[in-house]
Amino acid sequence: MATFVLKVKTKSGQNLVKGLTGKDKVSQLKSKLSDLTGIPQIALHILGGFPPKALDLSKEDVALEDSGITSGDTLIVEEKQPPVKPRQQLIERGNNTVPRSHIIDTETLSNSPGVLMKQIVPADNSCLFTSVGYVLNGKVDTTCASFMRDIIAESVSSNPEEYSEAILGRPNGEYCEWIKKADSWGGAIELAILSWFYGLEIAVVDSINAIINRFGEDQHYAQRVFLMFDGIHYDPLYLEPLDGGSIQTIFPTSDDTLLIQATELAREAKSSRQYTDVQKFTLKCMVCNVMLNGQLAAQQHAKDTGHMNFGEVA
The missing domain is CATH 3.10.20.90 (Phosphatidylinositol 3-kinase Catalytic Subunit; Chain A, domain 1)
Structure with missing residues (x-):
């Protein structure tokens, strides 16, 4: 045999x-x-x-x-942990978030009301990947970033015509090496690939413009997850049930109730200025350690030097 x-x-x-x-x-x-x-x-x-x-x-x-x-x-x-009963639920303890009872199958979703809330994840240049990991697994796990970076690099390298230098802003091979680095930020390209890879729509609540950008919307996926973006940082969103039961992070795309709630959340975030002014925050060039004030300065530095790796300075 x-x-x-x-x-x-x-x-x-x-x-x-x-x-x-x-x-x-x-x-x-x-x-x-x-x-x-x-x-x-x-x-x-x-x-x-x-x-x-x-x-x-x-x-x-x-x-x-x-x-x-x-x-x-x-x-x-x-x-992916199986659902557990509400009485087995664990709670958040300060910044050290432990797994909570988490509904992972939309077929088990109850119709109980809830509130869409934000889960804070570390601002370590991998917040997008950690956020996607949270909506998939219901826990903050920073180790998932390297796996997702590899998936993105594989997808890009295997399709050089679609992911050309014009799309990536740099040669295909150079991009693949760059995205694997722990200090490289993720954005629209990475979200689109992760949406395809996991087969679900990723709705990003933009608190700067009070809009929702939906990655994978044209693919008619059955499930949807939510992230919030404040200009430089991503956090995952989850539904906190009013009855104290299991949290929900994955939702059927056939139900627009959460989209409406997410739109209101975006408007509230913008009106209360819960976003980062990208022209005022400080960046550090990870190649030559030069400090740069704002996104435009970083873009000009990249143009002048070819340096493309930047990290936010707290």
Whole structure:
């Protein structure tokens, strides 16, 4: 019997699963994936295909050759905790946020009312990636950034015609090296790729202009998540239920109730000036350590020197 070889990608890198055959069971694959990633079997979230979609591997006694997975496939493995009962809910403790009871399947969403709220994530140049990780998993996990940066670099490098120098603002290869660096900021290009990769609409509440920019809107995805952008920093949004139950971060796109609430949130944020004036904040060139006052100064410095890595100075 021929060996069944699978490539596995996680936020920490990629590996190969060997030692299986097509006759082996899905349960055996899950066991190997759990050993490889350190993720408990009950929390395994496995995606496959192109674009990647969640695989239903709930029937563990099915042979791999009948599961829809074939030798040579690439599996993306994430950790996604199952829903827990409200009484098991954990709370936020200062700035050290621990996982809360988190609804991860829109089919389990109750109709109980709630309030859209912002979860603060670290301002460490990876806030966009940490925010996307939060709406997917219900917890602040800064380690997910490197995984998402690799996904973006792979997507860009494999499609040089779509992601040309004119679109990226730099050569394709140079961009791919740049986005992998921990001090490189994410923006519209990265949001569009992550929307495609995870197969959901990412609605960004812009508190500067009091508008919502929806990435993936034209793809008619079934699910939507929300982020807030204040000019330089991204934070995730979640629905806090009035009954004290589980928080919600993923919503059906067929329901525009949260879009209306998010629009009101954007207007309130703008009226109360909850945004960053990008012409007044200080940036540091991470190449030559020059301090720059405002976005225009940073743009001119990049034009004059070719330096493209900047970090915000608190």
